[in-house]
Amino acid sequence: MIATGLIACSCTLSNGNSSGHTAHNLEEYTRTMFINNVVFPAGAVNMLVMLDQYISATEEERQSDAFQWHRENIFHEDDVTYMVRGFGTVHTYGTSFLDPQSDWTLDTGIEVTRIGDNCWKLKQNYIYDYNYNSTVTFVGQNEDGKNVFTVEAYNTHEARTSAYSDATVKATITTPEGSMTLTDPRPLHNYHNNRTDIPEGYGVFRLDTERHGKPLDWAELRYDQSGKTLIFRSNL
Amino acid sequence: MEGTNTDKTMKKTFILLLTLMPILVHAQEDAKPWKYQMRFGWGGYPVTESVGYTWSWCDCGPRDVNLQDIYWDNEGPLYTTGAISAEFAWLYKDWFTFALTTAANITWQNSFDAVTGLRSGTQTGGMLYIVPECRFNWVRRDLVKMYSSVGIGGLIGKDMDNDMAILPVFQVNPVGIEIGRKVFGFCEIGIGMMYTGAMAGVGFRF
Numbered sequence: 008m009i010a011t012g013l014i015a016c017s018c019t020l021s022n023g024n025s026s027g028h029t030a031h032n033l034e035e036y037t038r039t040m041f042i043n044n045v046v047f048p049a050g051a052v053n054m055l056v057m058l059d060q061y062i063s064a065t066e067e068e069r070q071s072d073a074f075q076w077h078r079e080n081i082f083h084e085d086d087v088t089y090m091v092r093g094f095g096t097v098h099t100y101g102t103s104f105l106d107p108q109s110d111w112t113l114d115t116g117i118e119v120t121r122i123g124d125n126c127w128k129l130k131q132n133y134i135y136d137y138n139y140n141s142t143v144t145f146v147g148q149n150e151d152g153k154n155v156f157t158v159e160a161y162n163t164h165e166a167r168t169s170a171y172s173d174a175t176v177k178a179t180i181t182t183p184e185g186s187m188t189l190t191d192p193r194p195l196h197n198y199h200n201n202r203t204d205i206p207e208g209y210g211v212f213r214l215d216t217e218r219h220g221k222p223l224d225w226a227e228l229r230y231d232q233s234g235k236t237l238i239f240r241s242n243l
Numbered sequence: 244m245e246g247t248n249t250d251k252t253m254k255k256t257f258i259l260l261l262t263l264m265p266i267l268v269h270a271q272e273d274a275k276p277w278k279y280q281m282r283f284g285w286g287g288y289p290v291t292e293s294v295g296y297t298w299s300w301c302d303c304g305p306r307d308v309n310l311q312d313i314y315w316d317n318e319g320p321l322y323t324t325g326a327i328s329a330e331f332a333w334l335y336k337d338w339f340t341f342a343l344t345t346a347a348n349i350t351w352q353n354s355f356d357a358v359t360g361l362r363s364g365t366q367t368g369g370m371l372y373i374v375p376e377c378r379f380n381w382v383r384r385d386l387v388k389m390y391s392s393v394g395i396g397g398l399i400g401k402d403m404d405n406d407m408a409i410l411p412v413f414q415v416n417p418v419g420i421e422i423g424r425k426v427f428g429f430c431e432i433g434i435g436m437m438y439t440g441a442m443a444g445v446g447f448r449f
Contacts (some may be wrong), residue, residue: 021319036310168357169356
């Protein structure tokens with residue numbers, strides 16, 4: 008009987024895996040895409056604006072509480088080159104970032120191109136899943152002295168879905184109400200480890216997926232009225 | 244006096260039995276009617292396939308969910324036939340059998356579309372085991388034999404990723420039983436790469 012039982016147990020080696028097509032996974036992916044396409048680009052521009060504000064400040068102003076973060080995280084390499092902790096090296100060429108004639112460059116793999124008044128296009132495409140192509144506008148400082156930005160995001164990702172065919176799924180990322188507004192965003196990696204620690208903001212972020220030209224799923228992140236929480240909705 | 248006589252009788256009987264033992268065994272061996280046997284069996288658990296296909300060798304740590312994680316095909320259960328064996332053996336001595344065992348194990352797994360649930364494809368793999376074995380028969384009755392065996396051989400096949408596999412195989416069967424004369428059934432316990440658990444089947448001698 009024991010022998011028969013042992014033989015019978017040899018028919019199934021594993022139970023396979025459960026479906027990855029779940030609301031939880033779609034939410035995780037959507038939040039990652041929001042951080043990659045909205046928060047990171049806005050945070051990158053915020054770093055440059057904050058650096059510019061620090062360079063422009065007097066020595067007395069730099070000693071104030073408003074510039075405490077700057078004192079701890081910005082380092083001179085030379086008169087026109089600065090290293091920002093957690094961000095990278097910035098070449099200012101002796102100009103102000105907000106000057107329409109300036110052309111700051113970064114040694115961070117991010118391309119920053121001025122396309123209008125206080126408006127820049129940012130691109131990063133050296134890590135596929137983390138690439139972005141977003142437009143960031145510096146609105147100004149709010150009453151608390153924090154920098155405020157708007158972000159328009161548009162991006163697409165494709166991925167194969169089977170080892171038995173070349174079929175792909177395409178994800179389209181947009182800010183469907185024009186742009187989102189963020190206050191004091193940072194391009195730091197702590198957002199990936201703590202999804203609730205997001206910058207305050209306003210607006211809607213959307214992700215749509217399709218295969219063979221037919222829609223599959225949709226997902227949306229919308230700031231609530233307090234501006235501190237992103238509410239997730241999807242069709243799953 | 245009586246006790247002493249009984250002891251002497253028992254002692255003589257014992258010495259007589261010891262003297263006759265080789266003659267009795269030799270007579271039993273001379274009476275062996277079969278020279279060869281064939282056996283067909285089915286056994287499990289297929290340890291080699293289990294380790295190769297179900298153990299995770301990557302300590303990758305947590306990572307972000309990506310698009311492929313959501314929409315890649317789901318994998319159904321991984322099935323196996325277990326070791327289906329055929330053996331030819333030379334009944335060299337009553338206490339010793341030399342066997343050549345071949346066994347095959349087929350595995351297969353279906354994949355299903357993550358959105359529609361329809362089957363998208365099937366992966367298959369197959370392993371052929373060739374294991375010469377030395378079998379020591381320590382119970383040798385007319386109807387019942389019990390044995391232990393050890394074998395070293397190899398396997399060749401195609402795994403589920405379409406890669407060729409060639410590996411050495413070691414198999415120990417600490418106890419097995421054969422019941423029957425010309426036609427018999429057998430069952431054995433085994434530990435090794437061919438199977439770990441039990442194998443059972445039928446055979447015939449000639």
